[in-house]
Amino acid sequence: MKNHFITIAAAVLISTAPYAFAASSTDLTVNGTITPLACSPTLSNSGLVNYGKISRQDLSVNKRTRLRDQTLDLNIQCNAPARFALMMHDNRDGSAVVNSEIYYGLNHDGSGNKVGLYSLNFDPATTVVDDLPQVFRTDSTTGGIAWSSSNSRSIPIGARSYLGFTDVAGSNAGPIAIQSLTSRVILETVISPSSELDLSTDVQLDGSATLDVVYL
Structure with a gap:
């Protein structure tokens, strides 16, 4: 019984001196939305690009060598109109010869040297969205808080920026539902x-790399 009364007395002493101690707790709030929307992205040839064998004689000794460009068909189908953006995650992170969010690495050779880099470029001119007559791209470096003025210029898909799509040129309103x-x-x-x-x-x-659909 004596221990019981000592504990209560200590609690009373602490509660009567509110400015003597800092708070010993903090709050955590978890927010989010589970949406019935679902979008499935696919790339032609299962996303595989194979350059075959490249002779060392075809490489520059002192400069980087750009290989011939390759094209892939991107298709995104949603079960209902959805506002989304695209990002790409590098599964060989840190191996690109240029440190930029638009460049992705080709891993390392046997001695740990960086082999090269690649980028995946989106062109609104080759894009068809639903039944819209024209598509413009818009991007966000703030996680969707603010968007660039939409335009028809080509842009690489980034690892830290959102790439979205709209039917209005010069708009800062962000992507439309697609x-x-x-x-x-x-x-x-x-x-x-x-x-x-x-x-x-x-x-x-x-x-x-992994191409991600980000729901907005």
């Missing part, structure tokens, strides 16, 4: 100078 989108995207690939690679054995181009 149910079906098809586009031809262009893959640009650059290889490091041969003098910076270990070519004593075969070097694999080993790029891997």
